Amino acid sequence: MKLSWKRALRPAAALAGVLALVLLPATTAAAAEQSAPRSAAAASSGWNDFSCKPSAAHPRAVVLVHGTGGNSVDNWLGLAPYLVNRGYCVFSLDYGRLDGVPFFHGLGPIEDSAGELSAYVDRVLAATGTDEVDIVGHSQGGMMPRYYLKFLGGADDVHTFVGIAPSNHGTTLLGLTKLLDLFPGLEDAIGGSAPALTQQVAGSGFLQRLNDGGDTVPGVEYTVIATRYDQVVTPYRTQFLEGPNVRNILVQDRCPVDISEHLTVALVDRVTFHETVNALDPAHATPANCFS
Template identity: 65%
Template sequence: MLPWKRVLRPLAALLLTAAVATVPATAAQAADAPTSGWNNYSCKPSAAHPRPVVLVHGTLANSVDNWLAFAPYLKDRGYCVFSFDYGQLPGVPLFYGLGPIDKSAEQLKTFVDKVLSATGAAETDLVGHSQGGMMPRYYLKFLGGAAKVNALVGIAPSNHGTTLNGFTKLLPYFPGAEDLLTTATPALADQVAGSAFLTKLNEGGDTVPGVRYTVLATKYDEVVTPYRSQFLDGPGVRNVVLQDLCPIDLSEHAAIGLFDRIAFHEVVNALDPAHAKATTCASVFD
């Protein structure tokens, strides 16, 4: 085995933990989603929840598996909930979020317009996991999304990239490794700390006026490292460490987005701050 492959193997293994389930979504699962009120284009936002919520999956995930627990959680609380697939690579089914992130942001723009048209709402709220919590910031900053988005909630978002516990710092020492990563999986290369994409995204400030930002991070994140790199700086930002809400919560990168009801409870607080309730370890029962 070539030496650089010995480095890329653990790198790939860590990235794969961002995939949302061990079993990919099936056509039957996807078909079931609308029947439960998720991706129901006849849903009209209520006075209590006047904005539809668009869920944005993470790298190597998809619009169903990433949200099998959280979409019903929101729907049961009266929200109109939508999700979509983005970042497709030719010949790679079921696992998305791998294409160039700026192009994925264009797909988000198209989907938000579709949701707003169907629901009649003037704005939406965005909730994203991992890349899905960072990619929308490109839409907000460069594609006119700030006029159509009230709030962005990032769950373990890769806002300032990742070092993958130092693995990415080794890439320059292995000829061809960086080019391979960029060519084969552009989104992974875009999320390496210090990438050209992230430099452009964060230049001039992390936020744009008029949008509320919430970041939920876990100390045990093994994919987006260091975990404080997920935080944003600027007006209208709230950065939250999950363990400050519930010290015994041991969720890591995938779990915080998959099934962590402490995180779910805090997301709902971010979507409806006027009716927020304190998030504690007991929130798993809400």
């Protein structure tokens, strides 16, 4: 009996582990470094530089919102410099931090994280002297701002929202989340420690409230960028939004041989970078392909 009991718990333990690691940045080794020097380096290169003033060509600052288990630096080591080099004022925040957990953020209640985003956007608007920002987010960061837009008045301050591999309608984790139904108390245990994990499970109460009444709000331009090979937010088509102001993009429609998955699609994928800039500046958009 003892052996059978242990075997029965293995799937639950595996699910807890997957949920706990979901969307950790691919640069996990880099997260062991001191955060202050990395932040200083980002600022010195024009990223998170609060003296930056948007230009006539790019009149809105871009706020980057990391994913679950990510942070304001590691999640954006590729895209932030890409945008800075093209003349954008770029900012990123840490949100959803838990006491005693360094580097790995986005774990707290998503409603609270949306409030943190609201305050950060206000700070960026005050520093740049502009009326609106654009937001680009990855995974939870590509979904959480929708709460800010819908319930916290963010639609008045945001022009364009780009979600990269976003958990818009939750995830099944390739079916692993069904194990939550088989082990009573497991969901409460995980959610009690890191609420954002279970809030992103397909069918959660949080997601039902977020998506009730429609995916979008008026006045904001939405772009969703997804990859067919996403192994975290599954099925990948649940990432897409419906609404009059939406562009849904599948990376493989631009480059059939692109094999980016959930992490690399935001960290290094050139199609994603290209389409992000197209969304931020549609008047000068150019076709994205394997050679972008």
